[in-house]
Amino acid sequence: METSYLLILVLLLGLMGATVPVFMALFFTGTVGLVFLLGIDPQIVIEVLYRSMDKFALVVVLFFILCGNIMTTGSIVQKLIKTANCLVGFLPGGLAMAGILACGFFGAISGSTVATVVAIGGFMIPALIDNGYDEQFSVGIMTTAPNLGIIIPPSIAMILYSMVSNDPLEALFLTGFIPGILIMAAMSLYAYFYCKRRKYPTIPRPSFKEILAVLRESVWALCLPVLIFGGIYSGLFTANEAAVVACFYAFFVEMFVHKDLKLSDVRKIIVSSSVTSATLLSIVAGASVFGEYLTFEQIPNKIANAVVDQIHSPWVFLLAVNILLLIVGMFMDIISATLILTPIFLPMLGPFGINSMHFGLLMTINLGIGYCTPPLGVSLYISGAAVNRNLLYVSRAVMPTLLIQIAVLLVLTYWPDLVLFLPRLVYG
Numbered sequence: 001m002e003t004s005y006l007l008i009l010v011l012l013l014g015l016m017g018a019t020v021p022v023f024m025a026l027f028f029t030g031t032v033g034l035v036f037l038l039g040i041d042p043q044i045v046i047e048v049l050y051r052s053m054d055k056f057a058l059v060v061v062l063f064f065i066l067c068g069n070i071m072t073t074g075s076i077v078q079k080l081i082k083t084a085n086c087l088v089g090f091l092p093g094g095l096a097m098a099g100i101l102a103c104g105f106f107g108a109i110s111g112s113t114v115a116t117v118v119a120i121g122g123f124m125i126p127a128l129i130d131n132g133y134d135e136q137f138s139v140g141i142m143t144t145a146p147n148l149g150i151i152i153p154p155s156i157a158m159i160l161y162s163m164v165s166n167d168p169l170e171a172l173f174l175t176g177f178i179p180g181i182l183i184m185a186a187m188s189l190y191a192y193f194y195c196k197r198r199k200y201p202t203i204p205r206p207s208f209k210e211i212l213a214v215l216r217e218s219v220w221a222l223c224l225p226v227l228i229f230g231g232i233y234s235g236l237f238t239a240n241e242a243a244v245v246a247c248f249y250a251f252f253v254e255m256f257v258h259k260d261l262k263l264s265d266v267r268k269i270i271v272s273s274s275v276t277s278a279t280l281l282s283i284v285a286g287a288s289v290f291g292e293y294l295t296f297e298q299i300p301n302k303i304a305n306a307v308v309d310q311i312h313s314p315w316v317f318l319l320a321v322n323i324l325l326l327i328v329g330m331f332m333d334i335i336s337a338t339l340i341l342t343p344i345f346l347p348m349l350g351p352f353g354i355n356s357m358h359f360g361l362l363m364t365i366n367l368g369i370g371y372c373t374p375p376l377g378v379s380l381y382i383s384g385a386a387v388n389r390n391l392l393y394v395s396r397a398v399m400p401t402l403l404i405q406i407a408v409l410l411v412l413t414y415w416p417d418l419v420l421f422l423p424r425l426v427y428g
Contacts (some may be wrong), residue, residue: 004037008293015290019230021335030289038296054286055163056240061111061156061244061280066273067250068110071172074254074261079218080105086214088188090205094196095131096138097188097410099124100145107149108225109246111156113334116149117142119377125386130199135387137194140397143383144163144405145187147368152180152333157334157367159164160284161360166340169239170232175361179412181310186404217312219276220253233426247329280335285338296344297335304347318413319370321345322366326406330377337367357423360415365409372398380409 008029015025034040071077084101088094103120110116119144128138150157153173206214215222227247231237237245242389254261294300311317328337342363349356371379374395382393412419 002126004033005297006297007037008033009095011288016331022333022425023282023405026286026290026336026340026425027282030291030293031294034289034296035143038293039172040131040296043129044292048292049291050287055369058159058163058281058284060154060169060240060243061159062273062277063247064109064111064154065115065276065280067243067246068106068112068115068119069269069273069276070117070250070261071106071109071399073265075118075252075258076221076224076250077102077106077123079221079258080104081120083214083218085210085223086206087205087207089203089216091192092202093097093188093191093200094202095124095128095194096133096141096191096195099142100127100148100184100187100191103142103145103148104180105222107146107152107180109137109228109250110149111154111159113146113149113368114378117371117382118144121146121379121383122386125383129305131389133195134198136393136397139383139387139389139394140399141187141191141401143379143394143398144401145373146185146379147371147405148180148183148364149366150368151176151183151361154243155279157364157421158360159239160335160338161363164339165346165356165360167357167360168224168427171427172357172360173232173239174426175419176364177422178418179361179365179408182408186408187401190313190401190404204426207392215281217226220257222250224253262347283333283335284339291340291343295342296419300347303344304351304409307348308351312355315349318354318362322362322409322413325363325366326373329367331373332376333378334364334367334370337370338363355420361419362409362413365412366407369402369409370406372402395406 011032012025012029015028018020020028031045034045035042042414065113081098083097085098085103086100088097102124103116106116106120110119124142125138128142129135149155153176155173155176156177159169159171163165211229222248222313227249231245232239232242251261285320307317311320325341326335328341345359345363346356349359371377374380374391380391380394380398384391
């Protein structure tokens with residue numbers, strides 16, 4: 001390893017170890033590499049910062065963040081949970097299964113794991129405990145199920161991956177449906193057998209009339225994902241436009257139909273969404289400066305050549321990448337990791353014959369699992385705060401369902417046709 005590469009690596013790890021915010025660590029490391037090691041004009045750094053945020057693809061992220069905050073403030077979330085509970089609540093483990101299903105519904109609108117764990121987990125964990133479910137089981141299942149927020153489209157992580165890889169976003173979205181359904185089914189089966197063995201209480205089976213009443217009450221909420229995906233794949237509007245349509249629809253429903261959103265809430269929603277969006281853009285900008293240094297040094301190509309020389313089997317390569325991404329997810333947020341690692345991995349996919357959309361889905365799931373792994377898993381801290389438990393307790397609680405998600409990940413890793421079935425069916 002060249003001395004300059006070692007210096008950059010030590011500087012980056014040192015800044016992160018000193019708890020410097022990730023976007024600042026990436027920015028300072030990239031700037032040192034460009035200006036002081038390569039002798040690039042500092043003006044280039046300013047241009048990279050501007051160029052990284054001047055991308056139309058980021059509009060869809062900002063509006064989906066706004067849409068998620070509107071739904072969290074209003075009653076759409078509660079209606080989604082009520083619908084899910086009506087459909088499966090009478091089964092053993094039905095309330096836990098309803099929480100998993102609600103995470104899938106909410107993920108199909110918000111595109112964010114953090115938003116899902118706050119909106120669904122914050123409501124469902126106390127509800128499960130109050131209904132006689134074991135606390136550790138409740139915390140574990142409702143901490144990991146929100147990972148569906150970035151797997152089932154629209155996914156903020158997939159949007160950023162598409163921005164770097166130039167894969168068509170609508171087709172990339174389609175890769176997330178089958179994996180999301182598989183994870184929901186696997187976790188629901190686990191909840192069913194676990195709760196049946198423990199003989200947890202269930203609600204009476206609702207009548208057809210009661211189901212219709214709940215669906216009628218929730219129809220406006222259930223139409224939101226239909227509007228988003230129906231509009232995108234019918235060609236009525238693009239993914240970027242779908243985010244704007246979803247915001248206006250959610251605002252109209254909460255303000256004028258459900259009447260749970262007040263004008264006084266609008267300012268709070270906009271400010272909260274702006275802060276989240278600014279945080280995201282800061283990470284994008286910092287990662288772009290660091291990525292520019294990697295590009296100038298041609299590090300992605302050098303790593304690709306070294307890996308291809310050492311590994312000859314695509315199976316071994318994918319296994320090694322999965323392990324690496326799971327480790328990276330423990331220490332780095334999904335946005336930074338996607339923006340930094342995607343340019344490094346893309347040159348390696350061609351020699352191994354790996355489809356870039358398949359790889360994008362694997363990267364999303366791997367890094368999404370990082371939300372539930374210590375020491376920096378955000379979901380662990382959010383769920384821990386909900387039950388006033390420490391990181392160690394929550395980390396133990398998530399292990400069974402986390403292993404289920406990793407098992408599904410391995411199936412998807414070595415069965416690419418399953419991941420690519422819908423994109424090929426729709427786009428050929």
